[in-house]
Amino acid sequence: DGGITQSPKYLFRKEGQNVTLSCEQNLNHDAMYWYRQDPGQGLRLIYYSQIVNDFQKGDIAEGYSVSREKKESFPLTVTSAQKNPTAFYLCASRIATRRMNTGELFFGEGSRLTVL
Amino acid sequence: GQQVMQIPQYQHVQEGEDFTTYCNSSTTLSNIQWYKQRPGGHPVFLIQLVKSGEVKKQKRLTFQFGEAKKNSSLHITATQTTDVGTYFCAGLHAGGTSYGKLTFGQGTILTVHP
Numbered sequence: 001d002g003g004i005t006q007s008p009k010y011l012f013r014k015e016g017q018n019v020t021l022s023c024e025q026n027l028n029h030d031a032m033y034w035y036r037q038d039p040g041q042g043l044r045l046i047y048y049s050q051i052v053n054d055f056q057k058g059d060i061a062e063g064y065s066v067s068r069e070k071k072e073s074f075p076l077t078v079t080s081a082q083k084n085p086t087a088f089y090l091c092a093s094r095i096a097t098r099r100m101n102t103g104e105l106f107f108g109e110g111s112r113l114t115v116l
Numbered sequence: 117g118q119q120v121m122q123i124p125q126y127q128h129v130q131e132g133e134d135f136t137t138y139c140n141s142s143t144t145l146s147n148i149q150w151y152k153q154r155p156g157g158h159p160v161f162l163i164q165l166v167k168s169g170e171v172k173k174q175k176r177l178t179f180q181f182g183e184a185k186k187n188s189s190l191h192i193t194a195t196q197t198t199d200v201g202t203y204f205c206a207g208l209h210a211g212g213t214s215y216g217k218l219t220f221g222q223g224t225i226l227t228v229h230p
Binding site: 059 | 122125149151157158159160161164204206216217218219220221222223
C-alpha cells in the first residue's frame with residue numbers, strides 16, 4: 001500500500017536534546033512538507049521541499065532543520081534552539097512539478113512530541 | 117508574510133442546521149484546497165478549487181473560490197453528527213520564491229449537537 005509513514009508516533013524528550021522525526025513516502029511524490037499543529041492555531045508550515053536536495057523555510061522554521069537527500073525521505077530535526085517544541089508534527093507530500101502546481105496533500109498520521 | 121485567515125474558529129450547531137466557514141488570503145492564490153480533520157486524526161483532502169469564481173459541490177458540501185482568487189468558503193447544508201471535526205482551507209501560492217508553499221488557515225472546529 002502506498003502512503004506516508006511517520007515515526008515515532010509518540011516521543012518524549014528532555015529539554016535541550018535534539019530530536020529527529022522520520023517521514024517516508026512511497027507515493028513517488030516530488031514535494032514534501034512539515035507542519036506543526038498546536039491547539040487553536042491550525043497547521044503552521046515549518047519547511048517544505050519541492051525537489052531532492054532543495055528545501056525552503058516555511059513560516060516557523062527557527063529551531064528546526066531538515067534534509068532531502070532522497071525523494072522518499074524528509075526527516076525533521078527539532079533542535080534544542082526551538083523554544084517550545086511540544087506539539088503534534090505532521091508530514092505531508094504531494095505531486096508537484098513546475099508544469100503542474102496542483103495536487104492534494106497526503107498526510108502521515110503524525111508524531112506527538114512532548115518535551116519534559 | 118503570506119497569510120490565510122479562517123473564520124470562525126469555533127462553530128456549534130444543532131443537527132440539521134447549516135454551517136459555513138470562510139477563508140481569506142493576503143495574496144492571490146494559485147488554488148485553494150479544503151481538508152477535514154476528525155478528532156484524533158490527520159487532515160484528509162476534500163476538494164481543490166483552481167478557477168476564479170469556481171463553485172463545486174459534494175453532496176451537502178458546497179465550495180466556492182472568489183473572483184479575485186483570494187477568498188473561499190465551505191458551506192454544509194443540514195449538518196449531521198458525522199460532520200464533526202476541524203475544517204481547514206489551504207492556499208497554494210502563485211509563484212516567485214514561494215512557489216509550492218501551501219499555507220493553512222487556522223481551521224474551524226465544528227461541533228454538531230444531536
